[in-house]
């Protein structure tokens with residue numbers, strides 16, 4: 397008799413549990429918090445899972461200084477509303493979540509860069525910590541990790557200077573008020589784009605962001621639409637473009653298209669530029685790579701959606717070429733033209749042709 401009771405006990409518990417769930421007795425209130433033991437267990441499982449899962453992460457290089465600027469730029473809208481920022485605790489609405497998003501000052505020391513990469517890329521189930529919006533952009537996740545690694549050196553002012561520019565710095569979102577109100581017709585540029593691309597479209601002098609000044613208006617508008625509709629993949633630009641209506645999108649494109657493309661030139665490797673010029677004008681006939689200039693030469697009458705490459709950052713051009721050749725970039729309705737053009741380029745050829753265009 398006793399033995400049989402043993403056998404049916406688990407079934408009875410199961411049925412009672414199911415009944416409680418169906419009636420609605422299982423509490424899901426964030427307001428009541430977790431029991432201490434549940435909390436400890438959840439944290440323990442999370443740390444073990446992150447340690448195990450991050451074992452297979454291939455961390456992209458984090459040493460380029462401009463990655464920090466790119467990561468900080470995204471952090472401001474992508475993470476700060478939940479986690480706070482250097483010198484600021486998480487905002488009150490976020491701390492009412494369960495689990496609450498922690499301030500990250502000590503977390504960035506507790507986790508290794510590999511573990512941070514894993515958390516930022518994949519998010520954490522059942523917690524509100526989101527996955528990266530474009531899962532094929534490891535380079536962007538790496539930029540956020542590079543910024544997190546810099547966190548311990550930052551105070552409020554240091555963080556604000558990274559995200560908005562030094563106070564009073566011309567051409568940035570922190571420019572003197574006369575500059576902000578006087579020159580810019582397109583309010584959306586001041587309120588949203590300038591902190592990364594600059595008011596002047598010269599990207600704050602950093603390859604973290606593409607130069608937009610003087611770019612063809614059609615290409616700018618079509619690219620923004622491509623981000624907005626998820627046809628071009630970027631965890632940084634997709635959420636920003638999603639906030640634009642048709643009019644703001646047009647305003648921003650027109651603002652940047654008519655600015656002078658007068659970026660300060662970095663020192664160049666003349667040999668690389670010469671090799672790149674050859675690819676731009678003749679292509680690589682042996683590998684059936686077409687001449688880039690056929691579509692990208694600004695002096696030719698080409699489709700408005702073929703972008704200018706002259707005066708763009710070499711680092712940005714190389715990144716886009718890598719994305720095209722790995723099939724991960726996407727873009728406007730014409731992006732497949734680039735697939736044929738680049739997937740036979742070697743890494744050296746990419747870097748040469750980028751050096752050529754950057755020096756124009």
Ligand code: HEC
Pocket residue numbers: 442471474475476477478479493494495496497498500503512515516520523524525526540
């Ligand atoms: C919607 C709110 C939200 C956003 C946006 C968000 N997080 Fe989180 N994050 C959370 C929550 C909630 C947790 C889980 C906390 C826990 O498990 O105790 C978390 C966990 C983390 C952790 C692990 C902390 C720990 O103690 O284990 C890191 C690191 C992190 N987030 C970084 C980021 C970064 C970087 C971004 C931006 C790319 C970001 N988060 C965006 C809510 C958010």
Ligand code: HEC
Pocket residue numbers: 466469470584585588589590591592593604605606607608615616617619620629630632633636640648649703
């Ligand atoms: C947080 C920084 C940030 C902000 C703010 C930002 N951008 Fe970007 N933008 C980027 C980055 C990074 C890229 C490169 C993304 C990629 O690799 O696809 C980019 C790419 C672009 C491109 C494509 C350029 C090209 O040559 O293909 C356009 C167009 C653009 N942004 C317009 C805007 C506009 C308009 C706004 C304001 C509404 C804006 N961006 C706000 C960081 C930002």
Ligand code: HEC
Pocket residue numbers: 606619675676685686687688689690691692701702703705713714716717726727728729730731733734737738741749
């Ligand atoms: C048949 C026309 C054509 C040829 C030839 C061509 N491209 Fe392109 N390229 C395009 C188009 C169209 C885009 C815009 C893709 C999009 O975003 O939809 C583009 C975009 C690019 C971009 C991204 C620019 C940015 O701001 O993000 C780079 C870099 C680029 N091309 C480099 C090259 C190089 C290098 C070559 C030569 C090896 C080349 N292209 C040959 C049509 C061409």
